[in-house]
Amino acid sequence: MMNYFPDEVLEHVFDFITCHKDRNSVSLVCKSWHRIERYSRRRVFIGNCYSISPERLIARFPGVKSLTLKGKPHFADFNLVPYDWGGFVYPWIKVLAETGIGLEELRLKRMVVSDESLELISKTFVNFQSLVLVSCDGFSADGLAAIAANCRFLRELDLQENEVDDHRGHWLSCFPESCTSLVSLNFACLKGEVNLGALERLVSRSPNLKSLRLNRSVPLDTLQKLLMRAPQLVDLGIGSYVHDPSSEASNKLKHAIQRCKSIMSLSGFLEVAPRCMSAIYPICGNLTTLNLSYAPGIHGNKLTKLIQHCRKLQRLWILDCIGDKGLGVVASTCKELQELRVFPSDPFGAGNDAVTEEGLVLVSAGCPKLNSLLYFCQQMTNAALITVAKNCPNFIRFRLCILDPVRPDPVTNQPLDEGFGAIVQSCKRLKRLSLSGLLTDQVFLYIGMYAEQLEMLSIAFAADSDKGMLYVLNGCKKLRKLEIRDCPFGNAALLEDVGKYETMRSLWMSSCEVTLGGCKTVAEMMPSLNVEIINESDQTEFNLDDGQKVDKMYLYRTLVGHRKDAPESVWIL
C-alpha cells in the first residue's frame, strides 16, 4: 500500500521516526524506502568511528546535519588503552568540509579532537549550532575560542569530563556581542579561570539559556549575578559554593536562587562549604536530576537533609560517603527515582564511609521505578541481589562494582553467581550488565539463558574456563559489545563462532588466555573484522610466536578495512 504514496508523503511519515535504530530498520524494508530514508536522514549515529569512513557516510546520507561519533573502546576510560590509539575526528571534519555538508551538530565521545578540528568546524559550517564533547581530549582553550568567535548561531557548547589544556581563560571573551543564541553552556570540566565579566555579559544577552554549568573558578558572587540574569534556567551546575551563611552574600544568593523556579537539574558544587546548603532548599522540591558526585565536601547529615527536600528526584548521582543510612533516606524520600549512581569517594582507601549491600537493598525496596544502576560498594551478597531482583524487575542497566574485584559473598563465602543470576532472570529488559565479585562459569550460564535483551556486557576477574564466554556468545542474541579483562578465556572460546562478531560492534579481551595465533585465525577467517593487538610493553618488536599470549585484543566489524592511523603500539592483523 505504502508504495503508492509519493515520496514526499513517505518522507513526511519518516520524519516522525527519529531513533536511528528505527530508521535503520525502515531502510531495510525495500529499495524505495531505503532511497527515501537515506535522503531524508538528518541525524546519523556511528558507534565506532572506524567501522565506516566519512566518504561513505556522505555518499549514503548526503543530507546529514547532525553526526554522533564514538572513538576509543570503553576500557580507554580506565587507562587500558594507549593515549595515541586513535579516534581522531579531524579526518571526518576535513571530508565533511570538502564536500559542502551543512553540518549543524557534532557529538563526540572518547575521541581525539584537535584545536585544528575545532577551528575548521568554526570556519566551515556556517549554520553550526551544537558541539557536545564527552571524555575527549586533544584540544585547548584556543580551539574553544575559535568555536566561540566564529559560530554565529551557536546554541550548545557542552563539555563533559574532557581533559582540556586550558591555561588561558580567554575563550569566553571570544563570544561576540552579536551572539545571543546560546541555549546550553557547560564548561564545568575546565580547570582554568574564565573572564567573569565576559561570562556575565554573555548570560545577560542569552535569553534562551536553559542550561548553565560553571567550573570551579566561578565564585559565589558571580553565581548570584548570573542567576539574577537567568532566572529561566532549567539546568544549573554550580562551580564554587563557599560562603558564610550569615553574610549578606548568602542572603542575596538565596533570593537569586528562589527566583529560579524552573531549575530541575542541579550539579557541580565542585568546591563547597556544607553549612551553606540551606540556600538551595527552596529549589530542591522541583529537582528531577541531582549530581553531587563531584562534591565530596557535602556529606553526613548535611547531605541527607538536602536529599530529604528532593521528593521528585528521578536521577541521583552521589558519592559513597552517603553511606547505607543515607541511601535509606533516599529510599524513603525519592519515590520517583529511576537512575542511581554511587561513586567511590576513596577508590583505593580503607573505605570507611563506603556503601554495602544494605544500602542497595533499601533503595530497591523504596524506589520501585529504579531502572538504571551504577553502584560501587565494599561488598555484596547473593541474598541482597536476589531481593533487589525481586523488588526491581525493571532494570535496563545494572552495573555493580565491588571494589575488591574477586570478593565472594561475605556471609556465605560463595561466589555471586546466584545473585546475578536472579537479576538477569527477573529483569527481562536488561540491556547493559557489569559484573564483579567472585564469579564462576555458572553466572554466565544464567546470562546466556536469561539475558535475552542484553546488548552490552562487562566482565572482569571472573569465570573458570572457556565455557563462561561460550555461554554468553551462544545465548545472548542481541549482544553488541562485549568487554572482558583478566578472565581465563582462550582460543577455544574465541574461535567457536567467529561469525558472531560480525553481528556485534566490538569485542575487547585483555589479560585473558587468547594467543596471537588465535587472533590471527579470527582475522584470517573474518575479513570484515579489524583485529587489533595492543602491545604497550617495552619490546621494540612484537614477539612473533603464535603461542604467545596477547595482552590486549580489540576487534570490531568494519566496512572499510584496516585503519591507517594506528600507532606503533597497535598491530592490526
Next chain:
Amino acid sequence: MAFEKDFNLDATELRLGLPGTSEESEKQASTTLRISNKRAMTDMNEDSSVAADKKCDQETAPPTKAQVVGWPPIRSYRKNSLQTKKTEAETCGMYVKVSMDGAPYLRKIDLKMYKGYPELLKALEDMFKFKVGKYSEREGYNGSEFVPTYEDKDGDLMLVGDVPWGMFINSCKRLRIMKGSEARGLRCVV
C-alpha cells in the same frame, strides 16, 4: 668512614616491621600499579603543587593494598578530580604556632586534626594546662582569665569561635592564648 662497611649495621638498625622483611621488598609489593599510559602520568602531575603534596601524601599515608591497573573502573577524569580534591584536603597539615602568655616556649598544632572548636579548645587546654571559659557571641569567653585568640590573614587579633570553623582554619595564621588584664580588654569589645 671506611670501617663502617665492615659492620652489619642493617641487623642492628631500628625499624618498623617484622624481622626478616626489608623495606625494598615491601615497597615493590605495594606499587604494582603499572602506569603504562604516559598521558595519565602527565595528567596526574600537571600541577606542580599537587605533585609536591602527593609526594608528602605517599610518605605519610598507610601502605595501601596492591593496585590493579584500571581497577576500580572509574573514568580517569573522575579519578584525577578526586585525587586533586583529596590532596588539597590532606595537604601536609595546617600547622600554626600557639603561644600562651607567660609560657617559656611556643607550640605548634595542626588545625586539620580537629573537626571543630570544641576539639581544638580541648586540645589547647590539655597542651597548656588551663581552662577556657564559656563562649557566647555577646560576651566572648566568660569564667576564665584565659582567652583563646588568633591572628588572621589581615594581621588582626581575633577571638576564636566567632566565625564558621572552615572559615577559621583558612584564615588563622597563629593562635595566642591571652591571659589576665590584656584578655579582659579584648572581652570588653562588643
